[in-house]
Amino acid sequence: MIKFLDLYKVNQRFRPEIEDRIKRILDSGYYILGNECKTFEKNFSKYIGTKYCIGCASGLDALNLIIKGYGFKQDDEIIAPANTYIASILAISENMCKPVLVEPDINSYNIDSNLIEKKISKKTKAIMVVHLYGQAVQMNEIWEIAKKYNLKIIEDSAQAHGAYYANKRTGNLGDAAGFSFYPSKNLGAFGDGGCITTNDKELANKIRAIANYGSEYKYYHIYKGINSRLDEIQSAILDVKLKYLDIDNTKRREISKFYRDNIKNPKIILPKINNELSHVWHIFPIRVRNRNKFRNYMEKKGIQTNIHYPIAIHKQSAYSEWNSLSYPVTEKIHDQIISIPISPVMSDFEIHKVVEVINEWR
Numbered sequence: 001m002i003k004f005l006d007l008y009k010v011n012q013r014f015r016p017e018i019e020d021r022i023k024r025i026l027d028s029g030y031y032i033l034g035n036e037c038k039t040f041e042k043n044f045s046k047y048i049g050t051k052y053c054i055g056c057a058s059g060l061d062a063l064n065l066i067i068k069g070y071g072f073k074q075d076d077e078i079i080a081p082a083n084t085y086i087a088s089i090l091a092i093s094e095n096m097c098k099p100v101l102v103e104p105d106i107n108s109y110n111i112d113s114n115l116i117e118k119k120i121s122k123k124t125k126a127i128m129v130v131h132l133y134g135q136a137v138q139m140n141e142i143w144e145i146a147k148k149y150n151l152k153i154i155e156d157s158a159q160a161h162g163a164y165y166a167n168k169r170t171g172n173l174g175d176a177a178g179f180s181f182y183p184s185k186n187l188g189a190f191g192d193g194g195c196i197t198t199n200d201k202e203l204a205n206k207i208r209a210i211a212n213y214g215s216e217y218k219y220y221h222i223y224k225g226i227n228s229r230l231d232e233i234q235s236a237i238l239d240v241k242l243k244y245l246d247i248d249n250t251k252r253r254e255i256s257k258f259y260r261d262n263i264k265n266p267k268i269i270l271p272k273i274n275n276e277l278s279h280v281w282h283i284f285p286i287r288v289r290n291r292n293k294f295r296n297y298m299e300k301k302g303i304q305t306n307i308h309y310p311i312a313i314h315k316q317s318a319y320s321e322w323n324s325l326s327y328p329v330t331e332k333i334h335d336q337i338i339s340i341p342i343s344p345v346m347s348d349f350e351i352h353k354v355v356e357v358i359n360e361w362r
């Protein structure tokens with residue numbers, strides 16, 4: 001069986017180093033907001049290229065904290081792609097703001113920047129871009145729109161640790177960015193985790209306080225905050241794995257290149273990219289008309305697949321107020337998209353096998 005993602009194998013590679021670091025924490029007696037978190041924040045902000053990084057409890061919280069940090073409130077509108085994981089949109093509605101959905105481009109699967117301007121109103125405060133599947137959004141037009149209408153750019157970078165646009169990494173392409181360290185992400189913890197990156201000092205300080213019960217000094221609360229922190233053990237694990245992130249992303253790019261060069265089946269639509277560095281292949285999404293049949297075929301041949309995602313957000317019960325709306329491009333993607341295995345621990349045998357089985361699909 002070729003697993004969709006063998007997380008055990010992914011993490012075993014770092015076992016001795018991680019065990020050492022965890023021992024250090026057991027010896028220190030510090031578990032939250034200690035040196036491990038500080039060290040990881042410093043190293044991650046250096047990696048991304050931003051001045052600040054603030055650890056928090058999850059990717060959803062990272063986005064939630066950015067919106068709280070800006071003080072966006074009831075009825076403020078935030079433009080976001082209709083084709084994303086639900087967390088992007090939940091972060092907006094959690095703060096009583098209004099998500100304004102924009103269709104994606106069918107080739108990149110990312111927000112179609114040509115459709116943004118006509119969705120801007122007097123209440124629009126920000127554009128949230130999502131670097132979906134690991135591919136950096138083409139930011140040029142979005143930078144122009146944000147400047148023209150004085151909007152903040154929030155990046156959901158939960159799937160794109162290390163991807164580049166115009167020589168900068170995602171997480172350094174807008175005003176503030178949210179990352180997730182959920183175990184299966186390109187940089188994954190041994191549990192939940194996330195962080196915010198930004199160059200805005202004031203915002204960084206405010207977010208750091210809000211994430212820690214709204215206090216800068218213990219027991220002095222300046223905001224009605226929340227509790228969302230990255231603990232010492234997760235910080236240490238992430239700090240070990242960060243050193244290998246570029247190597248892992250290179251391996252993902254190699255597999256992707258092999259897939260794109262060798263999968264030759266007119267029934268399969270392969271992903272399109274702008275340049276090799278713009279994508280870190282968190283997911284390798286292909287499109288196929290008869291998705292269920294294809295999925296069963298792959299399963300029978302011993303290859304696990306996944307669907308990112310089966311139901312569009314506007315069709316979910318949680319957003320019943322949107323169920324009658326129509327986003328045809330988003331719906332088409334959700335009907336046809338299927339993810340095939342890609343990870344830094346796949347063997348050459350497995351990679352060749354995936355190609356062979358897909359090319360035999362009729």
Ligand SMILES: *Cc1c(COP(=O)(O)O)cnc(C)c1O
Binds near residue numbers: 130158182
């Ligand atoms: C994983 C993910 C999130 C949420 O991250 P969590 O750490 O699971 O809260 C947000 N947005 C996108 C696009 C994601 O893939």
